[in-house]
Amino acid sequence: MNTDALIAGLASGAGPARRVFIGRDLALIAGAGMIFCTAVSLGLREFVPQAMWTGAALWTKLAYAMALAASSAWCLNMLAFPGKRAAPAFRIIVMVVLSMADIGTVSVLNVPAGEKLPYILGKFALTCPWAIPLLSLPTLISLLRLTRRFAPTDLRWAGFAAGLLAGSLAAAGYALTCEEDAIGFVALWYSLGIILSAGMGALAGPRLLRW
Amino acid sequence: MDKVDRFAAALRPLWVRAQSGDEAAYAQALHLIAGRLRSYFRRRLSSLSDETEDLVQETLLALHAKRGTHDPALPVSNWVFAIAGYKLVDFWRRHGRREALHQPLDVTDDDLLVYETGVDVAAGQDIRVLLDTLPAPQRRAIVLTRLEGLSMSEASRRSGVSVSALKVQVHRGLKQLMVMVRTPQ
Known part of the structure; x- marks a missing residue:
């Protein structure tokens, strides 16, 4: 078909x-992803003990997860449209992660020398980084399907942002059942879990986001 | 003003009218974009020039299907180039896969077909035999540009064929030769 005919066809009507x-x-x-992750977490484990509602750990986890969720949603909102700049959103994401790393490092430094390792490992160091990506999977798939309906032009980073958002929501849901109360634990293992989700998104993006 | 700025300035008013439903302005805008895309892709696809027009059309279709994603606050040329860039990368990715099975003609063949008298007479004769099986215009194009080593414009002057037609003839001829070399006789 010649290009002039194509243009005439596109323009008419x-x-x-x-x-x-x-x-x-x-x-x-x-919202649905957050409810799903909370429901699954509560189905598998108990709600956090009453005492944690007044401690810092639970609220730190929730604040961290929600800050990451908000900034990655903004980022995805930019990356779904051609020519929009996502760099400012990425800067916020990096700042959130670095702040958490900073708070975590300080909390580890305040622990006496011999107890640092048990403090960081907690009881669930090997559960948390796997539970978050697993929980995030349905949300991630829905987000990728949604993004594909628009016009993402950088599929790897769009996938990354979708994974980061899905992972943050999973972390928020998971936090409601997570008894760990060390800030250092959160900084390390929650971040690792969320980054694994983001990595899954970045791997899936170029395949699943093509349009 | 350079080319890109001129394009952006000419497109903006047309695009505003097009987005609000003026079909004549839309057709005009698409023509303008098509012209710009043609040179954008041609510069980036020099060895695959036959594919340029396909890619222009594919991009026009994409722009049309996604025209609701343009934010009026953003220059329309940025939006167009973002989509064109995406289509180009997508094209390369598709071709990378397919082409990996073939072996790129333009890289290996330059070495294979350089004609040096006395260096390898047998190879020279083999090439002559193979060349004789090609249609005359393709054979002449390859002899002039690849064996005698003329530039495209010199070869064009010598043969009276336009540069773009020569390129196509060379490309098709080499492709044909590769097929024959690969097929066990």
Whole structure:
């Protein structure tokens, strides 16, 4: 087919462009993902003990997860549209992770020398980084399907942002049942779990986001 | 103003009208974009020039299907180039896979087909035999540019064929030769 004929075909009856926005669907999927992760966590384990509601650990975990979720949702919102700049959103994400690493390091330094390792490992060091990516999987798939309906042009980073968002939501749900109360534990193992989710997104992006 | 700026400035007013439903402006905008895309892709696909027009059309279809994703706050040229860049990378990825099975013609063949008298007479004769099986225009194009080593424009002047037609003839001829070399006789 020659290009002039193609253009004539596209233009005739084209009508006005209907603008599309990702925000509402993104919020819906994020909310559903958060509820799903909480429900699965509560199905498998007990709610955190009453005492933790007044401690710092639970709220640190939730604040960390929600800050990452908000910044990665913003990032994905940029990456779903051609030509929009995602760099400012990425800067916020890096700042959130670095702040958490900073708080975590300080908390480890405050622990007496002989107890540092048990403090960091806690009881669930090997559960948390696997549970978060697993929990995040359904949310990640929904987010990738949603993003694909728009026009992502950088599939790897868009996948990464989707994974980061799904992982943060999974971490928030998981935190409600996680008894670990060491900030150093959160900084290390939660971050690792969330980054694994983001890595899954980055791997899946170039395949699943093509349009 | 350079080429990209001129393109952006010409496109902007047309695009505003097109997005609000003016079909004539939309057709005009797409023509403008098609022209710009043609040179954008041609520069990046020099060895595969036949594919340029396919890619232009594919990108126009993508722009049309996704025109609701353009935010009026963003220059439309940025939006167009972001999608064109994506389509180009996607094209390379698809081709990378397919082409990996073939072996790129333009890299190996330059070494294979350089004609030096006395160096390897047998190879020279083999090439002549193979060349004789090609259609005359392709054979002439390859002899002039690859064996005699003329530049495209010199070869074009010598043979009276346009540069772009010569390129196509060389490309097709080499492809044909590769097929024959690969097929066990």
